[in-house]
Amino acid sequence: NAGVTQTPKFQVLKTGQSMTLQCAQDMNHEYMSWYRQDPGMGLRLIHYSVGAGITDQGEVPNGYNVSRSTTEDFPLRLLSAAPSQTSVYFCASSPLGGGGETQYFGPGTRLLVL
Amino acid sequence: TQLLEQSPQFLSIQEGENLTVYCNSSSVFSSLQWYRQEPGEGPVLLVTVVTGGEVKKLKRLTFQFGDARKDSSLHITAAQPGDTGLYLCAGVGIIQGAQKLVFGQGTRLTINP
Numbered sequence: 001n002a003g004v005t006q007t008p009k010f011q012v013l014k015t016g017q018s019m020t021l022q023c024a025q026d027m028n029h030e031y032m033s034w035y036r037q038d039p040g041m042g043l044r045l046i047h048y049s050v051g052a053g054i055t056d057q058g059e060v061p062n063g064y065n066v067s068r069s070t071t072e073d074f075p076l077r078l079l080s081a082a083p084s085q086t087s088v089y090f091c092a093s094s095p096l097g098g099g100g101e102t103q104y105f106g107p108g109t110r111l112l113v114l
Numbered sequence: 115t116q117l118l119e120q121s122p123q124f125l126s127i128q129e130g131e132n133l134t135v136y137c138n139s140s141s142v143f144s145s146l147q148w149y150r151q152e153p154g155e156g157p158v159l160l161v162t163v164v165t166g167g168e169v170k171k172l173k174r175l176t177f178q179f180g181d182a183r184k185d186s187s188l189h190i191t192a193a194q195p196g197d198t199g200l201y202l203c204a205g206v207g208i209i210q211g212a213q214k215l216v217f218g219q220g221t222r223l224t225i226n227p
Contacts, residue, residue, distance in 0.1 A: 004156075042120075045216075048214075090157075103215065108156055
C-alpha cells in the first residue's frame with residue numbers, strides 16, 4: 001500500500017494563477033480531508049469529504065474548491081492564488097468519519113505564492 | 115480563535131530530562147489524539163484517549179485525558195534525541211453540526227544530545 005500520496009511536493013505560483021493539488025489514497029477510505037499548516041497555527045481544515053460525490057467546507061474554505069468523483073482521489077483547486085495561500089498543504093484519509101479515528105496523512109505539498 | 119491551546123509552543127531540553135506538554139480547551143471533546151510530525155512529513159498518530167481520566171503509556175511517553183475531557187497532557191520521561199519533532203494534539207468534537215478534528219498549534223520539541 002502506498003497510503004496517501006500527494007503531488008506535487010513543491011510548487012511556486014504567481015498571484016492570480018490557478019493550480020490543482022492532487023491527493024490519492026489506496027486504502028479504500030471513505031473520509032478524506034485537506035488541511036493547511038502555517039507556523040503557530042497548527043493544522044486547519046479546508047474541505048472534507050465523507051464519500052464519493054459528497055464534500056463540505058471546513059474552517060478555512062475560501063479560495064479553494066474540491067470535488068470527489070472517486071473514493072481514491074480528492075483534488076484541491078486553488079482558483080486564483082494569493083500570497084496568503086502560501087502554506088504547507090496536507091491531505092488525510094480515514095476509514096469512516098472525521099473524528100475519533102486515525103487520520104492517515106500524506107507527505108504534504110509546499111506552496112509558495114509570489 | 116484557537117479551540118485547543120498547546121503549551122509550550124517551543125521546548126528545548128537536554129537528553130535525559132523529563133518534560134510535559136499541555137493541551138487545553140474550554141470545550142469538551144469526545145476523544146483526543148496526539149500526533150508527532152517529523153520535518154518534511156505528515157503527522158503520524160501516537161495515541162487516542164477516549165475516557166475522562168484515561169492514562170495511556172507508549173514506552174517513555176505517558177498521555178492523560180482530563181477528567182472533564184477538556185484537556186490532555188503528554189509526559190516524556192528521559193527524553194532522547196529521537197523524540198525531537200512537532201507534537202500536535204487534536205480534539206474530536208461536534209463543530210457546525212458535524213464531527214470534526216480540531217488541532218492545537220503544536221509544540222516543537224528539541225532534545226539536545
